[in-house]
Amino acid sequence: MGAFLAVAAGAKRPPKLIVLEYRGSGVKKAERKPIALVGKGITFDTGGICLKPAAQMDEMKYDMCGAATVLGTMKAIALMALPLDVVAVIPATENMPGGTATRPGDVVTTLSGKTVEILNTDAEGRLILCDALTYVQQRYRPSKVVDIATLTGAIIIALGKVATGLMGNDDTLLAELKAAGDEAFDRAWPLPLWDDYQELLKSRFADIPNISSGRDAGSITAAAFLSRFIEPGTPWAHLDIAGTAWLSGEQKGATGRPVPLLTHWLLKEAERAHAAHAETDQPAD
DSSP states (O other): OHHHHHHHTTOSSOOEEEEEEEEOSOOOGGGOOOEEEEEOEEEEEOOTTSOOOSTTGGGGGGGGHHHHHHHHHHHHHHHHTOSOEEEEEEEEEEEOOSTTSOOTTOEEEOTTSOEEEOSOTTOOHHHHHHHHHHHHHHHHOOSEEEEEEOOOTHHHHHHTTTOEEEEESOHHHHHHHHHHHHHHTOOEEEOOOOGGGGGGOOOSSSSEESSOSSSTTHHHHHHHHHHTTSOTTOOEEEEEOTTTSEEOGGGOEEOOTTHHHHHHHHHHHHHHHHHHHHHHTSOOO
16 A cells, blocks of 8 residues: 555554444345445644645644544444445545655555555545555445545635535436435535546656646546546545535534435435345245
8 A cells, every 4th residue: 555655654653544344234245245435534634745834734633534424424324223234444644744754756556556656745635545445445346435535625615615526437326425415414516527637647657646737626636536546337436525524713623524415325325225125026927
């Protein structure tokens, strides 16, 4: 996991890869195809060598809200005893400067085998997520994958603090997540992820850079980066919660979003699975 370890390189505290399995379907292990939730767990984000401005850096303790969302969702579905199989993967680390920290211009090898040129150490979320996404796909062969991350400031410019950014490769999955968000009043809004945006991610020295060369479509290019690590045929969605996970000012603090969206979606998934099972059990005429 060269990308994950590159982010952790400057931190005194060692990184952790947290894996939780919820087994509610009753299906045998060999036949399970769980839903996978992957949460960004940057427990504090200084920006690394590409240091952030001092103003409001105290809020960077909230850069683990994707991880917290995954943990909250797993607790909710366990309390409801949903008849689903769900696996959660959380890459957790600080992103710190220091003598051992990763430098801009370094090239790392990810778990997938793809190489990444790190042009900005403050674009660290996608680096830890890409290895976690590869891990969960290789180990669990999930039926669907959803990652949740406070990934880009650009999503706040686009959607403010009202809606979570929603992108992915499967129209049905995206529609389900959007509908769940609408019903739970934890709204998400879809952004395009056309192949054209991949043209903004080119590196002379690696398979892919961790940022594009300009400021255009920052949230979309971040998702486009992650899409390079999704195996063909795997339904995948990305929730950019940088605008919705916490509030600044007088209301300062974490919001708990998008736990309602994900919990409602998984509740509906359980209902859909039950309905499909009931149909297959109908006796022939």
